[in-house]
Amino acid sequence: YAYCVKYNPATQEIVTGGEDSSLRVWKGNQCTQTLTIPGSVWCVDVLANGDVVTGSSDYVARVWTKNSLRIGSVEV
Secondary structure (H helix, E strand, O other), rough: OEEEEEEHHHHHHEEEEEEEOOEEEEEEEEEEEEEEEOOOEEEEOOOOOEEEEEEEEOEEEEEEOOOOHHOOOOOO
C-alpha cells in the first residue's frame, strides 16, 4: 500500500512512501530510485530546498537529500 504521495517541484519528481518500508522517487511513470527504511513509511513531505522528509513506523523522522554538501557522515 502507498500511504503518502508528494510532488517535489524542485526536482519535478513524485515521492511515495508505503507499507513495504520504501521511499520511492518517480519521474513521470518511471520509478527512478527506491530507498529502504526500517519501518513502514507513514508520511512524506518536501522541503523548500528539494529535500524529502519521511516519518515511519520505527518512530524516526529522516531527511533525504541529493545535495552532497548536506549528506551526513558515516558516523551520523
